[in-house]
Amino acid sequence: MASSSSSNMDPDVAWSLFEEGATLVLLGVPQGTELGIDCKSWQVGPRFRGVKMIPPGLHFLHYCSVNSPSCGGEIGPKTGLFLTLKPREILLANWDPKEEDLDFSASRNEEEVNRIRGTLRELDPFLGPYPYEVMRKWVSLTDHISEKLASDLQPLTGRICAFSDVVPELQFRHTKDRAEQPRNDTACQSMKEGLDRLPKMKHREGTELRFSVIPKKTYPPGATPAEITKCSMDLSYALEGVLEKKYENQPLNLLGELQFAFVCFLIGNVYEGFEHWKSLLALLCRSEEAMRRRKELYLGLITVLYHQLGEVPPDFFVDIVSQNNFLTSTLQDFFQFATGPGVDGILQKKAEKFKTHLTKKFRWDFDADLDDCAPVVVELPEGVTVD
Template identity: 45%
Template sequence: MMSNEINSDTAKMLFKEGAIFVLLDMPEGSEFGIDYNSWTTGPNFRGVKMIPPGIHYIYYRTGFFRNFKQREIVVRKWDRSLEEDVSQADKERVEGNLQELDQYLGAYPYENYKKWISLTSHISEELLGKLQPECGAITSVTQFLSPPSNSEMRRQSAETLAQQENTSPSDTRKKKKLPQLQKVPGTAIRFTKIPKQRYPEGATPQQITVYSMDSTFMLDSIIQSDYSKNKRGILGEIQFAFICFLIGQVFDAFDQWKKLVHLMCGSEKALNSHSDLFMDFIAMLHFQVHEIPEDFFVDIVSANNFLTTTLQEFFSNLEAGNGDIKLRERGLKFRDHLTRKFKWDFTTEPDDYAPVIVDS
């Protein structure tokens, strides 16, 4: 059923200009989702129509982002293997039979579209090409190559290592008990690598100390190397990671989200050089924090007070006078909002420099 929140003019426009995603041969009772919505499929399910043009995330066995164009028709085939592309003949048959197929297509849940836009506002098609796995599919479970099973190959490998290390084959086998797992090529999300060095080459000991207290050098390094054309691309990567861990349940994405949020919050001097970027960063975090389920938030995001301690540093940097006046005002309003909603107190600093929880 279509929500009452979509008016007739919008419905007509989406019916005419919206994209269509067709999924053939999907078993009844399977989970299917698009963006922030998921369902258990019935016997007649064939896909979704009236998809607003733009970035969307579709998931069933695996997930993928796609920038849908106006009136675009995308056809996939459910299969137990990962081969889902359909033949050109099948696609043409679907396109020629849309009128009959229409009754089996669910309408895009437009009532949640504004929420989705707020969570993906900085994700571009170019960014998708940079971050998505080469195979095009995002999976919650990391795919590894199977370790060698031939005992003779393992024995020879142990003997070779023993010769190199001047140890006995048995000792080497003990060191190599666990298989050396490698990810299946092309299946990993291609997240930006966070620089390990916090200071430039040739820095003096005194300079190293200063750089180590501020992440601006690392942030600037990422912007220059990966997002020189559009520095807001780093916000898009944070949003991409957020969607992948919140909806796709990808732990590596959760880890990347934490790292990038921590990097942004710890970049004190960047508040002055990139005030406009941090204005958007605050708005992005506002939407993300409000979309994390309460139990998930308590169990994972608040583990070791990650978010509260990270934001404590961010707000302290703003209070120190960094950033223009508009940024400071917005940042401190955001702090006050979080205090009211989640009962966090960022104004006191206990001995371990962590915010405390305000008693209800």
């Protein structure tokens, strides 16, 4: 880890971070490990002992273990965790080679932490400075995530892993149990049959991300056909249900969950984070009635999306199979609702400005009829083939 990122820093900022910044002391991390904090990562060198001058607040520490060159030097899946650091705090961790993970239990030993604090001057040459140049970006991606929210959404294990730790839903401890399962020694007649034969898997207890559950039924119990149709087109009933269950008094925390899911995917490589981000976004963008009643939530959503979409390439959301852009169709609904009757004028103007920005930056056309963009099926005369 080089220390060049501090050389371009304003001297007053550098001094403030030197005096008030937190320090991560990470001992025994193997050389070659890919380790990062927030939006920046490095390969650990032989002298690395941690990161200094970290601005107080929320951060995302992430790392991938690397095999020794003799074993091919392969990089393992990424592990990450959210940390909230206080001014001048020292957080101490030791690398556990067996688990290939950081063990923070030493931070609970006050005597050990005080000993490290007393040797910080000697440790200083081995500590890389926080990459201050990414601070503005990091804050813009996480400004709605509080310490409590991060703690509530993180797995109980405290680790966010790129590869899910899964176990079979049914544990076949006895021969009799296994014998009653579908046999796998005959050929499958269909894809469905093949999938049905696979054991059903679930997350190992404590390892799952604790996101809000987005209801599959978007209408109230006992709804009439007309109400079902209305609630399927305007998802406000489902959105209000999610808010009531988890964020009744703090609806902006839902934007924090949207940011949390995005960071898990963007930096933590967690695909589940991307899927949840898409589901939450669809719920928010297709809730017409909620837009009329929750001005602050939707003003915040536009700002959150502005910063998030600045981090992904234009063709990122295009389905490679159908060439359908999930985001274009979702935002098309959003802009239609956000500029409709009864929506606050400030929100309408901000939505129009955002639409113009996206059209210019990504060349997305939100005014086109999506049906007009579908592939044209050409009927060929009988006997004519295309090579």
